[in-house]
Amino acid sequence: MAEYLPILILGAIIGVFSVLFVAAYGILKHKAPADYDRHMKDSEIIGRLLQYAKPYWKAFVLAVVIMVLSIVYDLVSPLLVGHIEKTVARDFQLPYLLKVVAVYAGILIVSVVCTYLQSMILQKTGQKILSALRQDLFSHIEALSHAQLNEIPVGKLVTRVTNDTNAISFLFTNILVTLLKNIMVILGVLGAMLMLNYALTLMILCFVPFLVLFTVVFRKFSRTVHRSVSNATTDINTYLSENLSGIKITQIFNQEENKYQDFLNRSRRLQKAKFGRLFVFGVFRPMVYMLNISSVMCLFYLGVKGHLENITFFGQVIDASVIVAFYMYISKFFNPIQTLAEQFDMLQKSFASSEKIFTIMDMQHQIVDEPDAIELQELRGEIEFKDVWFAYKDKEWVLKGVSFHVLPRQTVAFVGATGSGKTTILSLICRNYEIQRGQILIDGIDIKKIKISSLRRHFGQMLQDVFLFSGDIRSNILLGKEGVTDEQVMEAARYVNAHSFIGKLEKGLDEPVRERGNNFSAGQRQLLSFARTIIHKPAVMILDEATANIDTETELLIQDSLEKMKNIGTMLVVAHRLSTIQHADNIILLSHGQIMEQGSHQQLLQLKGRYYQLYTLQYEKQQLQNS
Numbered sequence: 001m002a003e004y005l006p007i008l009i010l011g012a013i014i015g016v017f018s019v020l021f022v023a024a025y026g027i028l029k030h031k032a033p034a035d036y037d038r039h040m041k042d043s044e045i046i047g048r049l050l051q052y053a054k055p056y057w058k059a060f061v062l063a064v065v066i067m068v069l070s071i072v073y074d075l076v077s078p079l080l081v082g083h084i085e086k087t088v089a090r091d092f093q094l095p096y097l098l099k100v101v102a103v104y105a106g107i108l109i110v111s112v113v114c115t116y117l118q119s120m121i122l123q124k125t126g127q128k129i130l131s132a133l134r135q136d137l138f139s140h141i142e143a144l145s146h147a148q149l150n151e152i153p154v155g156k157l158v159t160r161v162t163n164d165t166n167a168i169s170f171l172f173t174n175i176l177v178t179l180l181k182n183i184m185v186i187l188g189v190l191g192a193m194l195m196l197n198y199a200l201t202l203m204i205l206c207f208v209p210f211l212v213l214f215t216v217v218f219r220k221f222s223r224t225v226h227r228s229v230s231n232a233t234t235d236i237n238t239y240l241s242e243n244l245s246g247i248k249i250t251q252i253f254n255q256e257e258n259k260y261q262d263f264l265n266r267s268r269r270l271q272k273a274k275f276g277r278l279f280v281f282g283v284f285r286p287m288v289y290m291l292n293i294s295s296v297m298c299l300f301y302l303g304v305k306g307h308l309e310n311i312t313f314f315g316q317v318i319d320a321s322v323i324v325a326f327y328m329y330i331s332k333f334f335n336p337i338q339t340l341a342e343q344f345d346m347l348q349k350s351f352a353s354s355e356k357i358f359t360i361m362d363m364q365h366q367i368v369d370e371p372d373a374i375e376l377q378e379l380r381g382e383i384e385f386k387d388v389w390f391a392y393k394d395k396e397w398v399l400k401g402v403s404f405h406v407l408p409r410q411t412v413a414f415v416g417a418t419g420s421g422k423t424t425i426l427s428l429i430c431r432n433y434e435i436q437r438g439q440i441l442i443d444g445i446d447i448k449k450i451k452i453s454s455l456r457r458h459f460g461q462m463l464q465d466v467f468l469f470s471g472d473i474r475s476n477i478l479l480g481k482e483g484v485t486d487e488q489v490m491e492a493a494r495y496v497n498a499h500s501f502i503g504k505l506e507k508g509l510d511e512p513v514r515e516r517g518n519n520f521s522a523g524q525r526q527l528l529s530f531a532r533t534i535i536h537k538p539a540v541m542i543l544d545e546a547t548a549n550i551d552t553e554t555e556l557l558i559q560d561s562l563e564k565m566k567n568i569g570t571m572l573v574v575a576h577r578l579s580t581i582q583h584a585d586n587i588i589l590l591s592h593g594q595i596m597e598q599g600s601h602q603q604l605l606q607l608k609g610r611y612y613q614l615y616t617l618q619y620e621k622q623q624l625q626n627s
Contacts (some may be wrong), residue, residue: 040355052129059125066118073111075188078328080104102125125625126173128382134165145366146432155238165355180183182336189333207291218284224348293332370395379458380408381570388438400593411571413581422574460538464545466525468517474509477531496530539569578615
């Protein structure tokens with residue numbers, strides 16, 4: 001009994017670690033947050049992902065065939081090394097030894113080439129799948145309504161399109177094929193060991209239950225820490241997206257230190273989550289390595305003991321070549337199992353990312369084309385609201401039975417206090433939101449019967465907060481429109497007086513535009529938005545506070561541009577400064593979502609109602625400032 005004491009001590013050590021792992025598993029099972037659980041089944045996720053992989057099934061089949069060839073090295077190399085050891089120890093012949101070594105080298109070269117080809121095929125295929133998935137996701141996000149986009153932080157959408165799709169890419173480029181390869185290697189190695197010496201194989205299999213136990217516990221812990229990292233990453237991306245966009249406000253109110261502390265707290269949460277992941281992997285890998293070394297120690301102890309004392313195990317003789325071959329097989333047996341456990345964990349991470357992506361893609365578009373929607377080739381610009389009711393939230397009505405009629409080429413202005421529904425009306429005309437009651441007609445056609453892309457193509461919107469994209473002036477004016485020459489671009493710029501500053505720029509139309517156009521003044525950005533509108537030749541132009549916060553000199557240019565643009569088509573204007581809309585054909589005064597007054601400037605003044613009071617108040621204020 002004493003001669004087997006080392007093995008008993010080794011078993012006791014492994015048993016102690018097993019008890020600790022079971023206890024840790026039990027504690028985690030009761031403390032794991034509920035939000036870590038996924039709601040989609042793995043089978044459902046796999047089925048949806050396979051739809052993206054289906055067009056490339058030939059590439060995956062080829063990769064599997066190549067993978068099978070590379071596995072030959074893992075199975076044959078230990079036998080060849082054991083055979084070389086036997087050749088050297090007994091009847092050493094150099095020519096024969098060189099032949100065996102040459103065969104070993106040949107198998108190694110084939111394995112390396114196969115591994116390279118397999119990797120290249122999978123990487124290229126995975127990137128194609130990733131590109132298709134990312135494009136579908138981006139297209140789906142583009143089609144979401146304004147209401148839906150308002151509910152989702154931009155940082156979360158960025159994380160879904162970048163981080164989560166990359167996790168899925170890893171699934172196709174590495175995980176699935178590697179899982180299959182490791183399973184085949186484990187089964188192949190196990191079969192080879194059984195044929196070589198089933199007694200030693202049974203000894204090695206005694207360590208498998210402990211390996212399974214460690215793997216199950218590892219998967220539970222790793223799933224928890226992976227999701228902690230994912231949630232912390234989403235949180236910090238959302239925070240960065242919002243606060244970098246509003247960093248000027250932070251500076252204005254001297255809140256840099258507070259924002260820094262907020263960011264630091266989120267960074268520390270991410271750091272803590274990543275440290276947790278490192279700790280889990282740092283514990284699991286040594287445990288598997290301990291089992292690996294323990295099996296090697298048992299192999300050497302029993303094998304050498306049997307070889308030196310000429311003892312047989314279950315009637316099988318152990319010689320030096322068997323010990324060498326088994327030593328190599330043990331490594332090839334345990335390494336895939338360790339990798340397999342980690343790959344299963346990464347598989348769950350990919351599934352978690354897939355679920356987050358599919359959650360976005362499963363969001364039903366609130367605004368879609370009707371089955372019988374038509375393509376509107378031309379638009380005269382006649383607009384009619386019939387008893388329109390609208391609420392952003394249930395029963396919190398922003399518009400209450402609004403009705404009005406705009407004739408083609410008319411200029412209609414909407415005025416009223418903040419929150420009266422002016423901007424909402426403009427958004428409804430373009431179907432950025434759906435009304436709850438009533439009807440909106442364009443040229444006598446219900447806008448729900450017109451394809452959304454066709455409807456919006458005939459509108460040009462000029463907002464108070466002009467958004468310019470990174471690039472140059474030309475690309476921001478064209479905004480994707482093709483077949484337009486530089487002369488036509490400059491003609492549009494001249495029409496709205498934007499040429500006055502474009503011509504002074506060193507690079508003209510090629511002048512770089514930084515993020516959100518922050519290297520241009522508010523007036524210059526507004527003139528560029530006017531040029532952008534003109535180049536797209538809209539039938540209806542929408543101006544939402546387009547002249548607000550503009551200096552006097554630029555306002556004169558803008559007012560001149562607006563007078564020219566009235567000749568293009570119907571114009572809908574929202575303005576707080578009543579002096580800018582005196583020449584409108586119709587002025588609609590809104591209050592609490594209802595039309596209180598409407599008519600021309602002179603008609604409304606004669607009524608001496610709410611419009612008269614607002615105009616008189618602004619006029620007196622202007623006179624006071626001028627004096």
